[in-house]
Amino acid sequence: MSFTLAIVGRPNVGKSTLFNRLVGKKLALVDDQPGVTRDLREGAARLVDLRFTVIDTAGLEEATDESLQGRMRKLTERAVEHADICLFVIDARVGVTPTDEIFADILRKKNAHVILAANKAEGKAGDAGALEAWSLGLGEPIRLSAEHGEGMDDLYLTLRPLADAFDEQARIDAPETDVDVVEGEDEDSHKPTKAKPLQIAVIGRPNAGKSTLINKILGEDRLLTGPEAGITRDAISVGTEFMGTPVRIFDTAGMRKKARISDKLEKMSVADGLRAVRFAEVVVVLLDVEIPFEQQDLRIADYAETEGRAVVVAANKWDLEEDKPHKLNQLREGFERLLPQLRGAPLVTVSAKTGKGLDRLHAAILKAHDVWNRRVTTARLNQWLGAMVESHPPPAPGGRRIKLRYMTQVKTRPPNFVVMCSRPDDLPDSYSRYLVNGLRESFDMPGTPIRMTFRGQSDKNPFKDRKWSTPSRLNKHVGKPRKDS
Structure with a gap:
């Protein structure tokens, strides 16, 4: 039994607190100031x-123009139209306001299933407001305290009769990472499906065009956009098909330099965006082509690589660039010089406003995802390791050569390799980089994070203690006459 429930109401009546209560996690940002929520946030609720x-949803504003408040209202109205049930929340301590009366009339026209809730109704302070809520003509109000969890049983009894009429998509789990390699497993097992869509996070500095890009992919103005920097605050996830590929895209708040962040709300927004990276398989680092590879861009890309996610770098606002060939050469040179840890990662140019370059972005995302899931057999790895050691032997600290005995891949998402060797602690980082770069070139793994672990002899040989027939025992009767001769 499933359905979609939209929580609507004036700003600062406790919608996000109730949302967090229903999903059982602090997904939505909550603060005392009104207007924290701006985009639509979906969550898997359990009651x-x-x-x-x-x-x-964002707090219902009376503005109907193209201002930020007006665009926020349009998004909320769209959520009301598509939701199966609307939960209209008022503040029981304030009582019914003229704005509440206007919105109650709008909800009656737009949605057949409207439930009225009087929030902040704990104690006697909310009695008057809860009684006054009857005047809205939406039936008996449910007395709630989202902060303290009161009234959840009454909400359940109200929702239960309506639940049989609705269906919902299955909850989408966070992607698996560090997956054990199974020899002989189908190489296409990681391909995105409707049940397990490809999870993509779009991150970058403020006003790089992240929400505009996602809206262009969706084909509708699903996310709030505008010339103002920092509109997006929550990390919003949206399911769709991107050129035939089932995907779930996370839009994140713009990330400024840490020293410039003083507002508590912005700090929570950035933390929310960083959490979205951990829920993604492919991270698209969106740059502003006019000022690419700022210090913050480099930190963002490095964070995605550190988290072990496949990375695609996209330069937005390409339609505004006049000398495109020269600029493209500058971008490639800067990418190779400033992000050596992502050498070979896809670099594409797009225009979120016009949609140009989305086909290149789609192809780059799929390739990065394939490389992130790449498997290499142990036999091929050891042939390659022998050639690499012969071409450039490991160092010999103290006059004793470090021996690389064999290697194998133990995990994917991202590729993870183990090399058995003597004295792993004495092997320099430069030799590890030599092997990692060789892996990228030999097995077509550009850009993806590669993990390599070196283990000592004590871990290397599973047959170390097995008793074998020695040549001396096998040959001790050689040359002696047999008894029956």
Whole structure:
């Protein structure tokens, strides 16, 4: 039994707090100041035995123009139209306001299933507001305290009769990472499907065009955009098909330099975006082509690589560039020089405004995802290792050569290799980089994070203690006459 529930109401009535209560996690940002939520946030909610999708919306504003508040209202109205049930929340301590009356009338026209909730109704302070809520003509109000969890049983009893009429998509889990390699496993097992879509996070500095790019991929104005920097605050995830590929895209807040972040709300927004990277398989680092590879861009890309995610670098606003060939050469040179740890990662140019270059972005994302899942057999690895050691032997500290005995791949997502050797602690980082770069070139693994671990002799040989027939025992009767001769 599943359905979609949209939580709507004026700013600062406790919608995001109730959203977090229903999903069981602090996914939505909560603060005392009004207007924290701007985009639509979806979550998998759980209430006793009910499983449903809950949508946190921006506070309903009276503005209807193209201002930021007006665009926020349009997004909320779209959520109301698509939701199965609307939970209209008022502040019981404030009572019914003229704005509440206007929005109650809008909800009656737009959605057949409207539930009225009087939040902050704990104690006697909310009694008057809860009684006044009857005047909105939406039936009996449910007295709630989202902060303290009161009234959840009444909400369940109200939702239960409606639950049988609705269906919902299955909850999408976070992607598997560091997956053990199984010899002979189907190489296409990682391909995206509707049940397990490819998870993509779009990250970058403020006003790089992240929300505009995602809206162009979706084919609709699903996310709030505008010339103002820092509009997106929550990390919003949206499911869609990107040129035939099932995907789930995370839009994140713009990340400024840490020294410039003083507002508590912005700090929470950045932390929310960093968490979205950990839920993604492919991270698209979106640059502004006019000022690419700023210090913050490099930190963002390095963070994605450190988290072990496949990385695609996209330069946005390409339609504004006049000398495209010269600029492209500058981008490639800067990428190779400033991000050596991502050498070979896809670099594409796009225009989020016009949609030009989305085909290149789609191809780059799929290639990065394939490389992230790349498997190499042990036989091929050891042939390659022998050639690499012969071409450039490891060092010999103290006059004793370090021996690389054999290697194998133990995990994918990202590729993870183990090399058995003597004295692993004495092997310099430069030789490790030599092997990693060789892996990228020999097995077509550009750009993806590669993990390489060196282990000592004590871990190397599973047959170390097995008793074998020695040549002396086999040959001790050689040359002696047989008894029957």
